[in-house]
Amino acid sequence: MRDALSKGTIYLLLSLGGILMLLPFAWMISTSLKPANQVMVMPPVWIPHPIQWSNYAEAMRVAPLGRYFINSVIVTVLSTAGELITTILAAYAFSRLQFYGRDILFSILLGTMMVPGEVLLIPNFVTLTKLGWIDRYEALIVPWLASVFAIFLLRQHFLSIPKELSYAAKVDGCSDGRFLWEIMVPLAKPAIVTIVLLKAIGSWNAFLWPLIVTNSKEMRTLPVGLTAFRTDVGTIYELLMAASTLVILPMIILFLILERYIVEGVSRAGIKG
Amino acid sequence: MMQEKSLATTLKALLYLAPALIILVVFNIYPIITSFLMSLYTDYDYYHDIVYRYGFDNFLFLLQDEDFHLALRNTFIFVLGVVPASITLSLFIALLLNTNIKLRGFFRTIYFIPFVTSVVAISIVWRWIFHTEYGLLNYFLSWFGVSPIKWLTDPKWAMPSLIILAIWKGLGYNIVIFLAGLQNIPEHYYLAARIDRASRWQRFWNITWPLLSPTTFFVSIISVIGSFKVFDEIYALFDGRPGPVRSALTVVYYIFEKFYREQEYAVASAAAYVLFLIVFILTLLQLYIGKKRVHY
Known part of the structure; x- marks a missing residue:
């Protein structure tokens, strides 16, 4: 009886919390569709009347949001794909190949995970300046083409695949390369999807690095473009919210479609500690 | 059947490792060393890349720099404001979710959404929520007779605003990890406890x-480290400034200012190493306590 009673309370508390979580998004979307005269009013208007879709067109007219969007897509896709390839190859070497210095190399790499990214910021900026890559796609992509965390995650997963499988494949005359791409990779799919998603989210939302290595409008990614846009339009909140929606929505949609993998990935990485 | 290690297998492995290693050496390992050396530059010509003298002057400068003290103090306040509250709340919600309810996945999804959104974009949304006259937050507070608070322009309120945003954004991540931890606790303990009334x-x-202590400990350390590195929120919330009268200047913001705005590379590197030291100590603490104390 007591349990049944508290079940109602549980739903109530969870719903209240859930509303607090979603309210900012509702407020963002609602504001993004308002005519100018309904934005700065008290009490706030929740349902815009009429719904003004043209705010989105207007926001895109004021700033090259389309260009920022394309830049973000290019950077996200290329750095994710690149990282995936380097990760698969390295994880294979660390989990299946015998070679001199393997354990020490792996320990060194794990050690670098402790170093906060801020330490790398300045030397990397100097390196890219010397390479002449500042304000180019290379600067936004190349430094992020490998990740120790991803290699570690995939290596653990590869290790859990039985060794007998590779012996059997060898006996059947399967080459190392084919074995990796056609057997190991499909078997490690959950880990790979997790790596891809965490990378894509991180890359899409990255701010400090793109802010530092881009100068021209044409090279900005969405988050950097958004802060510039904020400075340009000041307090025209309906346009700001339209632009924010354009940045936020793709990741939410991706998350809702592939939620299972993201949440599992986070819990797995979490339990490992 | 596994091949013995030899020169041939090492060469082969190197081939597999090369793409990742090249990137990691150039953009991860080399900068760790350079950054350390840079923090020791005391007399140098950046444009010609000549260093005349090494020393600890940059660290001594940080020791005396009021701004750096402020940044450290603010960062600690931020960490203390975010981590205990966030952990308490997320543990509470995880416990609620771990009961036998329907819609558990649905709620988990909702709480997790803020975590996947761009910090910059959502901070701009919160800027609007924090608006003094027309913001949602002051509107809700007005129901309880609270007069409008200048969340973002009053130095006294800048840090609380930042803390509210950070708690809201990070809750889902902690909840997911707590849920995973809770599900690892064997059910029969609870059964036995119920029998004992x-x-x-x-x-x-x-x-x-x-x-749950290993999980709680892990979440605490991860949150502390993450909070020490707060930056994006500040930049977006306060429009490219570290809050009114620098009330939200944090360590990473300090590094950013020294490096990017003032081109003081050596000082910025030294400050980055101080951050590294703090994170390093916390990580060691995690490894040490994680092995020793935690569990039952």
Whole structure:
């Protein structure tokens, strides 16, 4: 009886919390569709009347949001794909190949995970300046083409695949390369999807690095473009919210479609500690 | 059957490792060393890349720099404001979600959404929520007779605003990890406790809390490290400034200012190494305590 009673309370508390979580998004979307005269009013208007879709067109007219969007897509896709390839190859070497210095190399790499990214910021900026890559796609992509965390995650997963499988494949005359791409990779799919998603989210939302290595409008990614846009339009909140929606929505949609993998990935990485 | 290691297998492995290693050496390992050397530059010509003298002057400068003290103090306040509150709330919500309810996945999804959104974009949304005259937050508070608070322009309120945003954004991540931890606690402990007529509260303190301690500890350390590195939120919330009268200047913001705005590379590197030191100590603490104390 007591349990049944508290079940109602549980739903109530969870719903209240859930509303607090979603309210900012509702407020963002609602504001993004308002005519100018309904934005700065008290009490706030929740349902815009009429719904003004043209705010989105207007926001895109004021700033090259389309260009920022394309830049973000290019950077996200290329750095994710690149990282995936380097990760698969390295994880294979660390989990299946015998070679001199393997354990020490792996320990060194794990050690670098402790170093906060801020330490790398300045030397990397100097390196890219010397390479002449500042304000180019290379600067936004190349430094992020490998990740120790991803290699570690995939290596653990590869290790859990039985060794007998590779012996059997060898006996059947399967080459190392084919074995990796056609057997190991499909078997490690959950880990790979997790790596891809965490990378894509991180890359899409990255701010400090793109802010530092881009100068021209044409090279900005969405988050950097958004802060510039904020400075340009000041307090025209309906346009700001339209632009924010354009940045936020793709990741939410991706998350809702592939939620299972993201949440599992986070819990797995979490339990490992 | 596994091949013995030899020169041939090492060469082969190198081929597999090369793409990752080249990137990691150039953009991860080399900068760790250079950054350390840079923090020791005391007399140098950046444009010609000549260093005349090494020393600890940059660290001594940080020791005396009021701004750096402010940044450290603010960062600590931020960490203290975010981490305990966030952990308490997320543990509470995870416990609610871990009961036998329907819609559990649905709620988990909702709480997790803020975590996947761009910090910059959502901070701009919160800027609007924090608006003094037309913001949602002051509107809700007005129901309780609270007069409008200048969240973002009053130096006294800048840090609380930042803390509210950070808690809201990070809650889902902690909840997911707590849920994973809770699900690892074997059900029969609770069954036994029920047979002994232990109250809900007793069950929490005598079973859940001790068995969850590795998770709680992990979440705490991860949150502390993450909070130490706060930057994007500040930049977006206060429009490219570290809050009114620098009330939200944090360590990473300090590094950013020294490096990007003032081109003081050596000082910025030294400050980055101080951050590294703090994170390093916390990580060691995690490894040490994680092995020793935690569990039952």
